[in-house]
Amino acid sequence: MFGLSRAVRKSLRSRVLAYVIAISVVVGVASTFFFHRAVVIWNRRLYSRANREVAEEFPKLATTLDHRRWSFFKGLRDKVLGDFIFGRKPLEEAVEEFYRGIEGYLKLPTEVRRLVVLDDEGRFLRAFRRVRFPEERRFGIWLMPEGRAFSEPDQVELSWIKKVQELRWEGDSHMAFLEHRPCPEGYERVVVQRFTCSPIWKVPRPYDTLYVVVAERLDKVVEEALRGKLRSAQGVLLVDPSGTVLYHRNPAWLHQNVRKFLPRFPLGDHIPEGDFYLGLRDGGRYLMRLARWEGGTVLGVYTDYRMEEIAFLRKTLGMHIAIFLAVFGVGLVALGLGLSRTLRTVSKLTEEVRAVAEGKLEGTVPVEGEDEVAVLAGEFNRMAGRLRETLERLARERAERQRHEEVARFKGRLMAQVAHDLRRVLGVIRTPAQRLEVEEVDERRRRTLRRILAGTRLIEGMAEDMEMTAQVEEGKVEVRAEGFTLGEFWRDVEPFVSAVAERASPYGVSVRMEPVRDDVPISGDREKLTRVLVNLVSNGVQAVRSGGKGGEVVVRAWEEGDAVKIEVRDEGPGVPEEELPRIFDPFFKGRYGSGIGLGLxxxxxxxxxxGGKIEVESKPGGGSTFRIVLPKGGPDAQGARG
Structure with a gap:
């Protein structure tokens, strides 16, 4: 019942939680609009402060960059601006650290004549020159299949080179050997390669050392370097001093001049006069160019809000508030109706649970709808029905058990009375027969008297078995418990087992007792346990004799955990499967049994x-095994059938 009450409470909580979640979602949607507005205001203040900081540090940054000799590195070094605006290091320290890292990695010598940018598949992207070459060689430097710059060499003689590839220049079949080096930390798939080429460009010396930076798109490399440095950045744009787009995510922007189609967008009063600033509209997003350098490149940073979305939210905010209030009201009404119906069902269910606790199982709970409470009510009705059926079945089983117990008690009293009467009659016969056997001279009559005495002893044994069976049936078995060891018990039983073996020997049946540990403790009635083991051995001998082929009966015992196990295994014909369930019933005689069927x-x-149990394993033609399992502790001084 407590479990059912918990199920009712859990279902009710789930129902209420569902309504609360629905209302919370509506409230959360409305709250999002107000939060978005606060974010917009915060971003405006952030960019205003960024513009002021750029204006203050711009002259020093421009002077530092103008001292550098390669415009390609100026493009990369522009990232220092973003490091300074949103980073924690001073500008001079950030710039110097960046230069030391790049120059230390490349180790650029003075004889460098060319710096080329490729993608990760070897396709040409851009070349930066220090020596003027013919115009027709400015683009399309390499002519390879699918625009690739490299192919695998036919033969490599310089085995010390880590990885060798073939570089074919336009108009020349000269091969160049490239040595791959590891990527600098912080860049994705960037490889620096050094190679030598022929003097096709009419340079002063016959061979020059060149460097090639193979990477993905340069804008992706810059974005990777800026990642985590610009807190509000959505992307980057690189343009040259004339306004031509060098790199952008969208290929349609490449080689376009931003001055021709982008309006000016003033960024504040803190920007020095003379610089140009653009408002870049790209799919509704605004881009702010924070700085540029004379003769250098420009770094642009995306803002992270859409101006059109803000205007739309302003116009529709009132409508959203009205919708929110309407939905909130409808939700409250639905919540009230749903809770009312749910609480009615829960109230009825509670009454029926209380009735079941009092033993009244006739009532049922009406099932309305298909929600969790309705399902719970249906399950309760089915549970109550099953409980009624279970109680009725238990009542029938109890009556049947009482009837069997009464029959067993009657059988016990009957057998006890029959045994008593048999003993009295046998006493009348045995006493005169014993006296006549002593006095009789005629040998033939003496043999007759001995047969009479043997018959009385046999009937007395049956009467004793009947008395013991009566004690078992009435639960009055008396156990005189004492402590002893398994070795002592084995020595007590050995003479009786030897006598059985001696009688069985003429029939080709042998009995073998396996050695046991002497220190295993047992507590029990020695006389009754001895009778149990001798009875099982006698049954085993009888089973082997009934097979007509002879065989062996093996007796063994061992300690296993907190129990002592005693096993009697024979090589007889086995017990038929249909007889196994009844083998321990009083007066049951199996196919190969003898006596009156009370021994087992x-x-x-x-x-x-x-306090133990007995198990039997048998199959036709495979013999039988009877196994006794006794607790090592055993019962106390007196015990009853358990």
């Missing part, structure tokens, strides 16, 4: 009186 019933009763 008594064995089972004695073993259970010691």
């Amino acid at each position: 019933s008594i064995v089972k009763g004695f073993v259970e009186a010691h």
Whole structure:
């Protein structure tokens, strides 16, 4: 019942939680608009402060960059501006650290004649020159399949080179050997290669050392370097002093002049006069060019908000508030209706649960709808029905068990009475027969008297078995427990087992007792346990004799955990499968059994009186194994059938 109450509370909480989540979503949507407005205002203040800082440090940055000799590196060094605006280092320290890292990696010598940019597949992107060459060689420097610059060499003789590729120049079949070097930290797929080429460009010396930077698009390299440095940046744009776009994500922007189609967009009063600034409209996003240098390149930074979206939000904010209030009102009404119906079902369900707790299982809960509470009500009705069926079945089983117990008690009393009467009659017969056997002189009559006495002893054994069976059936088995070891018990049983083996020997049946550990403790009734083991050995001998082929009966015992196991295994014909469930029933005689069928019933009763159990494994033609499992502790001084 407590589990059912928890299920009701859980279902109700889930229902209420669903309504609360729906209302929270509506409130969250409305709150997003107000938060977005605050972000826009914050961004405006951020860029105003950035412009002021750029204006203050711009002259020093421009002077430093003008001292550098290669315009290609100026383009890369422009990133220092972003490092300074949003970084933590002083401008001079950031610039010097950047130069030391680049120059230390490339180790550029004075004899460099060319600096070329390729993509990661070897396609030509851009070349920066120090020596003027014919105009027809300015673009399309390499003519290779699919525009590639490299191909695999036919033969390589310089084995010390790490990786060798073939470079074919236009109009010349000269091969150049390239040595790959590792990428500088912080760049993606950038490889610096050094190679020598023929004097096709009419340079002073026969061979020059050249460097090639193979990378992805340069704008991607710059973006990777700026990642994490510009907190509000969405992308970068590189243009030359004339306004021509050098690199951009969108290929349509390449080689376009931004002056021709972009309006001027003033960025504030802190920018020095003489610089030009553009408002770049790219899919609704505005781009701010923060600085440029005379003779150098320009770095642009995207803002992270859309002006059109802000205007749209201003116009529709009132409408969104009205929609929010309407949805909120409808949600409250729906919440009230849903909770009302749910609480009615929960109230009825609570009443029925209380009735079930009092033992009244006739009522049911009406099921309305298909929600969680309705499902719970249906499950409760099915549970109550199953509970009624279970109680009725238990009542029938209890009545049947009581009837069997009464029959067992009656059988026990009957067998006890029959055994008593048999003993009294046998006493009347045995006493005169014993006296006549002593006095009789005629040998033939004496043999007759001995047969009479043997018959009385046999009937007395049956009567004793009946008395013990009566004790088992009535649960009155008396166990006189004492402590002893498995070795002592084995020595007590050995004479009885030897006697059984001696009687079985003429029939080709042997009995073997395997050695046991002497220190395994047992607590129990020695006499009853001895009778149990001897009975099982006798049954095993009888089973082997009934097979007619002879065989062996093996007796063994061992300690296993907190139990002592005693096993009797025979090589007889086995017990048919249909007889196994009844093998321990009183008066049951199997196909190969003898006597009146009380032996195994008594064995089972004695073993259970010691707190143990008996198991049997058998299959036709494979013999039988009876296994007794006794607790090492055993019962106390007195025990009853368990």
